[in-house]
Amino acid sequence: MIDKRAASAAAAVAAVDDGATVMIGGFGEAGSPIELVHALIDQGASELTVISNNAGNGQVGLAALIRCGRVAKIIGSYPRSSNSTVFTDFYRAGRIELELVPQGTLAERIRAGGAGIPAFYTPTGAATELADGKEQREFHGRPHLLEHALTADWALIKARAADWHGNLLYSKTARNFGPIMAMAAETTVVQASSVDAPGALDPETIVTPGIFVDRVVHVPDPAQEFELVAHGAHYP
Amino acid sequence: MIDKRAASAAAAVAAVDDGATVMIGGFGEAGSPIELVHALIDQGASELTVISNNAGNGQVGLAALIRCGRVAKIIGSYPRSSNSTVFTDFYRAGRIELELVPQGTLAERIRAGGAGIPAFYTPTGAATELADGKEQREFHGRPHLLEHALTADWALIKARAADWHGNLLYSKTARNFGPIMAMAAETTVVQASSVDAPGALDPETIVTPGIFVDRVVHVPDPAQEFELVAHGAHYP
Amino acid sequence: MNEQLPASLQARLTREQIAERAAQDIADGSYVNLGIGMPELIAQFVPEGREIVLHTENGLLGMGPAPTPDAVDVELINAGKKPVTANPGASYFHHADSFAIVRGGHLDLCVLGAMEVAANGDLANWSTGRDDAIPAVGGAMDLVSGVRTVRVMTTHCTRDGTPKLVEKCSYPLTGAEVVSRIYTDLAVVDVTPDGFALIETAPGVSFDDVAARTGAPLRDVRESSLT
Amino acid sequence: MNEQLPASLQARLTREQIAERAAQDIADGSYVNLGIGMPELIAQFVPEGREIVLHTENGLLGMGPAPTPDAVDVELINAGKKPVTANPGASYFHHADSFAIVRGGHLDLCVLGAMEVAANGDLANWSTGRDDAIPAVGGAMDLVSGVRTVRVMTTHCTRDGTPKLVEKCSYPLTGAEVVSRIYTDLAVVDVTPDGFALIETAPGVSFDDVAARTGAPLRDVRESSLT
Numbered sequence: 001m002i003d004k005r006a007a008s009a010a011a012a013v014a015a016v017d018d019g020a021t022v023m024i025g026g027f028g029e030a031g032s033p034i035e036l037v038h039a040l041i042d043q044g045a046s047e048l049t050v051i052s053n054n055a056g057n058g059q060v061g062l063a064a065l066i067r068c069g070r071v072a073k074i075i076g077s078y079p080r081s082s083n084s085t086v087f088t089d090f091y092r093a094g095r096i097e098l099e100l101v102p103q104g105t106l107a108e109r110i111r112a113g114g115a116g117i118p119a120f121y122t123p124t125g126a127a128t129e130l131a132d133g134k135e136q137r138e139f140h141g142r143p144h145l146l147e148h149a150l151t152a153d154w155a156l157i158k159a160r161a162a163d164w165h166g167n168l169l170y171s172k173t174a175r176n177f178g179p180i181m182a183m184a185a186e187t188t189v190v191q192a193s194s195v196d197a198p199g200a201l202d203p204e205t206i207v208t209p210g211i212f213v214d215r216v217v218h219v220p221d222p223a224q225e226f227e228l229v230a231h232g233a234h235y236p
Numbered sequence: 237m238i239d240k241r242a243a244s245a246a247a248a249v250a251a252v253d254d255g256a257t258v259m260i261g262g263f264g265e266a267g268s269p270i271e272l273v274h275a276l277i278d279q280g281a282s283e284l285t286v287i288s289n290n291a292g293n294g295q296v297g298l299a300a301l302i303r304c305g306r307v308a309k310i311i312g313s314y315p316r317s318s319n320s321t322v323f324t325d326f327y328r329a330g331r332i333e334l335e336l337v338p339q340g341t342l343a344e345r346i347r348a349g350g351a352g353i354p355a356f357y358t359p360t361g362a363a364t365e366l367a368d369g370k371e372q373r374e375f376h377g378r379p380h381l382l383e384h385a386l387t388a389d390w391a392l393i394k395a396r397a398a399d400w401h402g403n404l405l406y407s408k409t410a411r412n413f414g415p416i417m418a419m420a421a422e423t424t425v426v427q428a429s430s431v432d433a434p435g436a437l438d439p440e441t442i443v444t445p446g447i448f449v450d451r452v453v454h455v456p457d458p459a460q461e462f463e464l465v466a467h468g469a470h471y472p
Numbered sequence: 473m474n475e476q477l478p479a480s481l482q483a484r485l486t487r488e489q490i491a492e493r494a495a496q497d498i499a500d501g502s503y504v505n506l507g508i509g510m511p512e513l514i515a516q517f518v519p520e521g522r523e524i525v526l527h528t529e530n531g532l533l534g535m536g537p538a539p540t541p542d543a544v545d546v547e548l549i550n551a552g553k554k555p556v557t558a559n560p561g562a563s564y565f566h567h568a569d570s571f572a573i574v575r576g577g578h579l580d581l582c583v584l585g586a587m588e589v590a591a592n593g594d595l596a597n598w599s600t601g602r603d604d605a606i607p608a609v610g611g612a613m614d615l616v617s618g619v620r621t622v623r624v625m626t627t628h629c630t631r632d633g634t635p636k637l638v639e640k641c642s643y644p645l646t647g648a649e650v651v652s653r654i655y656t657d658l659a660v661v662d663v664t665p666d667g668f669a670l671i672e673t674a675p676g677v678s679f680d681d682v683a684a685r686t687g688a689p690l691r692d693v694r695e696s697s698l699t
Numbered sequence: 700m701n702e703q704l705p706a707s708l709q710a711r712l713t714r715e716q717i718a719e720r721a722a723q724d725i726a727d728g729s730y731v732n733l734g735i736g737m738p739e740l741i742a743q744f745v746p747e748g749r750e751i752v753l754h755t756e757n758g759l760l761g762m763g764p765a766p767t768p769d770a771v772d773v774e775l776i777n778a779g780k781k782p783v784t785a786n787p788g789a790s791y792f793h794h795a796d797s798f799a800i801v802r803g804g805h806l807d808l809c810v811l812g813a814m815e816v817a818a819n820g821d822l823a824n825w826s827t828g829r830d831d832a833i834p835a836v837g838g839a840m841d842l843v844s845g846v847r848t849v850r851v852m853t854t855h856c857t858r859d860g861t862p863k864l865v866e867k868c869s870y871p872l873t874g875a876e877v878v879s880r881i882y883t884d885l886a887v888v889d890v891t892p893d894g895f896a897l898i899e900t901a902p903g904v905s906f907d908d909v910a911a912r913t914g915a916p917l918r919d920v921r922e923s924s925l926t
Binding site for chain 2: 756774775780834845874
């Protein structure tokens with residue numbers, strides 16, 4: 001029988017090793033798997049490479065993971081925001097490495113990682129300083145860059161609804177990186193507001209097929225990062 | 237106001253030029269846009285390059301387009317089937333060219349065409365005769381082939397439901413190549429069993445966003461290729 | 473701006489007026505991405521009778537205006553991370569599909585902010601290049617390399633009066649030869665094979681006013697100048 | 700088969716029995732793609748208590764058995780273009796997503812038919828290479844290059860008695876060094892770094908029976924042979 005439900009967020013992330021690469025879903029405050037990231041903080045793994053579009057907000061979630069000194073490197077497109085003081089401080093102090101990737105290239109590299117495409121060419125970033133050190137090649141008379149797939153040991157993502165097989169539905173723009181990160185990680189952990197038996201979700205509307213998901217944690221009433229940040233919440 | 241409804245299948249394909257490249261959706265008999273292909277036969281364009289997984293069945297749809305002598309070349313993965321005698325005859329007589337592409341590479345090349353990726357590397361087909369003439373490169377110790385994007389002047393596809401913006405839902409495994417062909421063609425024409433005002437489709441469940449679609453033809457009770465073939469139907 | 477302004481420049485356009493002007497050029501039925509910041513205002517000024525569909529790169533086509541405060545959904549935001557709504561006909565998709573729309577050339581137009589635009593259409597709008605800056609690029613490079621028409625909405629000069637329309641960008645590029653038209657508080661300027669071309673000024677602003685505040689040669693191609 | 704068979708080979712396995720044997724090795728919870736033709740039979744023999752999820756490359760995960768004649772939906776078919784059903788927990792997706800599953804290494808196992816399998820795991824199952832053949836490859840090359848474990852289900856020899864397990868394939872390859880195990884009407888044979896290894900015979904079939912019908916050296920690594 002296929003039942004990917006985990007007993008708790010803690011159980012779901014218990015096996016994360018020091019030095020692991022972890023994809024974390026979300027764009028801005030929408031779609032952040034706050035409960036899973038907090039469980040990862042409690043779990044204690046360090047020297048992590050985190051792949052995430054942003055670098056966290058306020059003093060919770062990914063920002064708290066950084067503040068606790070667990071993140072050696074971030075791969076993302078937009079680590080700067082009005083609420084991202086933790087990353088800014090660590091970056092200025094030379095305590096965290098950054099690989100900056102254009103947002104569409106980041107998304108495509110993650111999808112490629114999930115789709116078994118080791119590398120692809122893209123026009124994005126050609127003739128900019130983000131092209132430095134990258135292979136260039138012309139197609140249709142335009143310069144393109146060779147970009148390599150991104151994969152990860154773990155993906156932590158957030159869904160609106162799941163079933164025991166790991167089939168997922170998302171909520172509005174909180175979908176963002178969830179579906180492609182689920183494809184690209186060795187072990188994908190999902191927190192979902194509802195978790196039902198197979199058959200509960202319409203097969204025509206499933207966004208992430210369960211084959212991409214390994215563990216489902218039921219978080220019926222997830223914290224919204226937006227609200228935690230607005231209220232000045234700290235974790236731990 | 238955005239209203240992509242076409243008055244008829246004939247009107248929707250009226251501008252197809254001789255020599256055009258046309259993607260035609262469907263896998264086996266599921267998802268074949270029969271009414272659109274028959275309108276294309278009536279319209280008369282010839283010397284077409286058709287991108288389609290299969291090469292038609294019986295004496296209707298794509299098989300009829302070939303029989304009428306309109307197709308100069310097919311790009312597909314599986315033109316041979318028990319019902320595809322038309323293609324077989326034309327191929328043996330040297331009257332049609334074939335570019336054979338592994339099915340997953342065909343799908344990825346079409347998606348790449350729609351996604352602005354001019355080329356990508358794939359392990360599929362390495363060390364086979366379908367690698368002949370292709371650039372090879374090693375990634376992670378395995379040989380990979382460089383494959384180029386496919387685009388088209390036209391895509392003819394079939395959907396279950398559409399709205400005036402061109403947002404689409406599909407039916408089960410008739411979805412197959414529709415969503416990616418819609419992305420990769422300059423002009424995408426859809427035949428849909430229902431066509432409603434914007435707002436009728438749940439934005440969370442839309443498979444093809446309307447931006448990929450140019451013309452929507454309402455075909456309330458489409459012929460099923462499977463049944464036409466079973467009954468020995470001929471077109472025209 | 474510290475310098476004494478000539479009377480004509482007292483009347484330069486507000487942000488809303490620039491947005492309104494930029495909106496005039498958006499064709500009915502267009503698919504459009506509006507950059508974070510000033511360009512977002514354009515959505516409010518689309519002329520009546522035209523329907524445009526807004527794309528926001530975090531996964532929504534058919535973005536509507538900001539919600540009323542009681543209708544805010546923190547899981548429905550735009551690329552600037554502000555709450556928005558979804559219009560009838562909207563659709564949600566993941567980030568790879570969203571940038572397939574961008575990179576694949578499916579958007580008709582994007583209007584972006586700028587730090588500098590060069591006379592050949594080079595755009596700089598993502599980094600000051602300063603050592604202490606926190607690097608952040610977002611989707612800007614994807615937009616300029618994928619969208620069919622790239623326009624800029626910006627003040628003509630920085631707060632200290634330095635021209636933003638320049639011979640060559642001093643800041644790191646977002647993309648090379650990508651911008652085709654610039655809307656500012658003083659003028660509408662096209663990027664042509666022969667460099668900047670003035671096609672329109674704000675009411676009461678002269679060609680000389682604009683040329684004096686432009687850091688590269690400016691040709692006058694206004695209808696009025698040609699008669 | 701024209702030759703006179705030894706008594707032991709009269710008892711070789713039926714297609715259903717080969718399928719049943721292959722099904723024994725599929726772990727509970729596996730994601731599996733079964734090739735068109737003989738391998739499709741395996742789905743009927745999954746041991747009780749094990750749940751496996753079948754992928755069909757034309758866009759369905761969670762494929763169920765054939766429908767009753769009155770429940771056929773012509774828009775719900777498998778890769779062999781035959782009507783199927785969808786189990787609870789199924790999902791539909793387009794072809795690029797379907798082959799992302801294949802190429803991305805997400806399937807645990809595929810079992811394919813074969814024209815030839817070489818002692819190094821090379822597989823030929825898509826083309827006779829004859830001049831008059833209609834080329835057709837389908838998803839076979841994608842499956843063998845993407846799925847973690849590739850096994851073969853086939854008759855041990857062709858109808859005229861020619862071995863299908865060979866030193867080197869004579870037909871065009873589907874993939875190089877991809878097959879790890881072969882289920883036939885006579886035996887279960889593994890592909891090892893040292894070539895073919897017999898791990899099991901059908902009841903009443905001897906090592907010599909199998910070796911005589913195998914076109915490459917065969918080692919006997921059965922438990923019984925090692926005691």
